[in-house]
Amino acid sequence: MSGPEIPKAPIAEGLRAPDPEVRWRVAAVLADIPGEESERLLIGLLADPDYRVREKSVTVLARRFTPGVASACAAALADDGNAGHRAAGLALLTRAGDRGIRVLVDALGHPSPDVRLAAAASLPAAEGGTAVVGSLEEALRREADPNVRAAILLALGRSGRREALVSLLAALEEGSLWIQTHALEALGEVGDTELLPRLLPLLDRPPLRRAALRAVGRVGAPAAAEPLALRAAAGQTDADLLAALRRSLDAAPPETGDRVRELWPEAGTVLASILADADTGYGIRCDAAHLLALLDVPGAALEIVRSGRSPEEFRALASLRGQRFREGLHAVLQEEDPEPSLALVERARSTGETAFLAPLLVHPSPGVKVAVLAALPPGTAPLTDLIDILAEDEEETALPAALALATAAAEAPADRSRAPYRALLDRASGPDGPGRVASLVSLGRLPADEDVVGALRNALRADDPAVRRAALHAAGTGGGLTEAEVLSCLDDPDALVRAAALRALARLAESGRPLASGWREVLTHLADETAVAAAAGEAVIALGGEERAELAIDLLAQGDAIRHAALEEIARVRDRAAADAVAHAVRHEDAETARAVLDALIVASPEVADAATVDALSDHRPEVRAAAADLVARRGTPSSFDGPVSEALARALAAERDPAALLALLAATAVAGGEASLDPLTDVLARERVAPDAAVAAAALAGRYPAAARRRWTSAPARAERRWARALSAVRKGEREPGAGPS
Structure with missing residues (x-):
């Protein structure tokens, strides 16, 4: 057996404990113990009755996905008697990348239809590539169960690949209504704009109309706007058609909106009546509000402000064209509700028109005034x-x-x-x-x-x-x-005043002003109330001088508030030795401590910061991974785009499932991503909805690796293909990101 000897008695007692909190702690302990024995115990916890314990085991095993773990997941899929066990196995497989995908693909041939259904429903999106498409098509050909066939069709759609279109279109032509509906959903998932000629005629087939409209909307192609507008002009203004029209116009240039308004001259009246009807459903009201703005209907701003009832409806103001901005200002000033004004502020921020927001300073809402003051140049x-x-x-x-x-x-x-x-x-x-x-x-x-x-x-x-x-x-x-005046406030009866005095002392020390006080004078305040103790930790580091690194290590043993404040001060005083000294705490059990360490590493030695960043990018906690990605972005262009940090960044991007951490990783990829990030970024670009950060990252990588980016463009799923095309076009036009290498 590999790995260190595990103290069996305490572990065994913990695994049998009736309290799930105890079992969770055992899983946390096993996370730091390598070897087959700890792996076996963690596998056992996949079947724990408490979901928190199962989730902890999944998180740990995802970082050590061995053949034994893969076999255990396959067994979990077949556990008909324990839904939690099966769900844990599926969750682990979806986090395990290619190795997990292989297990799920193999499970498509399992004798149990429930297992086949679960495997098909859990196969990830674009990560599997063309090989998975082939396996899914083979499974579809031999599958008889209609529910499993439907799940396989949806999995083909999630692949996002054009290679799946043959099977999906065949199912659309030959299948039952159940299969046809799922084939349409999958076609919408693929998002290929060339599908429109096949999808639009289906709007005349009542049983398929709703599914076809949803597919057209998910494709989100400007070319669909005019055919949909003609149907709206003929009276088809149901929720599904308006939703598809909105998605098509979201991706269209303003001229398309002008053409739609010509084809549907009653658009303003119809949409305004929908928005004004209090009994209308939430979704269609939101779409009507956005269409009023996208179509540049005269008086759209006033209609949205007057009839809108939710923040999402008011966000339609963000789609107002430039010449309608002042119309929007006039409209929101007539309403006490802050939401329309806040939506207009958001629009001004996105378009760089914040200088025109000053009239909103007379709005009665304090929240609006604050937002305007923050936005004004x-x-x-x-x-x-x-x-x-x-x-x-x-x-x-x-x-x-x-x-x-x-x-x-x-x-x-x-x-x-x-x-x-x-x-x-x-x-x-x-x-x-x-x-x-x-x-x-x-x-x-x-x-x-x-x-x-x-x-x-x-x-x-x-x-x-x-x-x-x-x-x-x-x-x-x-x-x-004076220093004496600040020190006199350390005896103030109010704890927050004492804390403010300690922080003022720290700021004075940071400024380089000669001080008579040293860190020993504030040491006693570490035992004060929490707020004061935290400020004292900050002041100790600020006043630490040549002893700062040793003091930083000592303060790691203090309570959370002191530890966090001390770590945050390291970056402010820019002490490299202190930052290097605390780098090992990047794996601290307290996530906030790990985050504070990463913040401090901005001033650490490059080799120390690199090692800690690589470690943190694989941490099981999303907030720590996000902080590590933020550090990568803050450090700027690396000395090498194929170094350990860039490689770790690519691995993290490929595995990330947390939305906030993914945004941070995309921002870091734009700054420091290497060629290894091209494939995981392609998987992100293949999704139906992606953040603007993904486009920025794509432009940066296309600038650094134009030939490699073109290869991804030619073989990428449909949505990713379009987004890579835009990135490559931006590079050709000279809109390259900072840090772009030679072409």
């Missing part, structure tokens, strides 16, 4: 509006307004900067409240002249602890208080 907010918002003394809006005033004071010419400066200073010296707190915080961004220093010192004597905290925050940001 620096210095463009009207001074009178900012002063009015600050005077409202609303906790939600005071700080954004005060920060905008500080920006105006710092950037405006000298003869115009006095007004925002005086507004901040007057409010910082005024009565306690959110406005005073916000003004004091913002003064930290301005030079600490005599008036600013006076305002901060007066604030330290305020009755409101929030005001005292704000003064300390400003002092840490821009100075203005």
Whole structure:
């Protein structure tokens, strides 16, 4: 038996414990023990009665998928008496890449139709390539069970490959209504625009019309818009047709919308009536709202704002064309509901038109004001509006307004900067409240002249602890208080004020200002309340000097709050030795600690950061993998695109199933992805819906490896083929991403 000896008694007792939490902990312990014995025990936990224990075992075994694990999964598929066991086996196989796919393909020949059905339903999307398509087609030819045949058709659709079209179209022509409906769903999954001539005629066959419309919508081809518009003009304005029309227009240029409006002249009236009908279903209302905007119907913004009832309906405002933007501004200002205004802010952010949002600062919703202040370019907010918002003394809006005033004071010419400066200073010296707190915080961004220093010192004597905290925050940001004044606040009766003083001390140390205090002076505060203790951990690192690396290791043994704060401070003081010293904690059992370590590694030695990043990219926790990907992106272009980090990035991209972690990996791939990332990125591009980050990554890889990207383009599934084509076109036009290598 390979691997270290396992202490059998405690493990065995834990596996038999009635408490699932105990069994979960045993699985966590076994995760760190290599060898066949720990593998056998983890395989046993795949049949545990508690889903959390099964999930933990699946997560661990996915990282050590041996032939023994594959055999255990095959056995789990055939366990008719334990649905949880079967589900765990399926989950493990879907996470195991090509090795798991092979087991699932073999299971298509199992004697039990339930096993064949489960295997077909679990086969992943495009990852299997043409070989899996061939196996599925062979299974389809010999399969007699209609439910299994339907599942195989859907699996062929998930492959996204044109090679599957022959079998799918044959099923569409020869099968029963059950098989035809599933064949249409699979054809929509493939998403090949060349299918439209085969799909559109089926709209005249009532039994297949709904499935055909859904397939047309999933293809999402602009070419479908005009045929669908003609049907809408003839009175076919049901939910399925409008949904398909919307999907077609989403991918179309504005001219297509203009042509649809000509073919369907009553579109505005019909869509507005659907949107205004309170008894209409949610889905068709959303589609009607989006179609009003996509078709550039006059008065669309007002109709959407007046009749919309949900955030998704209001998001249609994001599709308004440029000339309708001011119409949208006028419309949302007539409604107290913040959702339409927030949708318009989102649209302005995406189109770069945020400078025109200033009129929304008079909206009654604090949330809208905050969103607008965050979106407006620096210095463009009207001074009178900012002063009015600050005077409202609303906790939600005071700080954004005060920060905008500080920006105006710092950037405006000298003869115009006095007004925002005086507004901040007057409010910082005024009565306690959110406005005073916000003004004091913002003064930290301005030079600490005599008036600013006076305002901060007066604030330290305020009755409101929030005001005292704000003064300390400003002092840490821009100075203005002496070290002694900051230290005197360590005896404040309010714990959060003491924490603010410690953080101010840390900021002063980071600035390089000579301080009489050392880390020993703040050590006692590690035993204070949680917020104070965390700030003390931060200050210890900031004041640590040459002892910082040793102190960082010591603080790893402290509680979560102290440990996290100390690790986060390492990056701020840019101490390479300290970052190197804590790199081993990237596998810490606390995910937040692992994330904080990865943040600190931005200043670590390249070789240390590389090793820890490779380790973290294979971590079983998605938040840790996401943090590792963020680190890759922040470190910038690597010295080599075929180094260990780029290779690990490709493996992580191929295996990722968590949406948030996938977004982070795509962003990292754009910066540091090597040739090994081309295949897993192709699998991502083959999906029906992908984030814009995938297109950015594709353009970057196409710039680095144009010949290899062209090869993927010629052999990719239909959706991925179109997306690779756009990426290659962008490269030819010179729109290459930073870090692109030679062609």
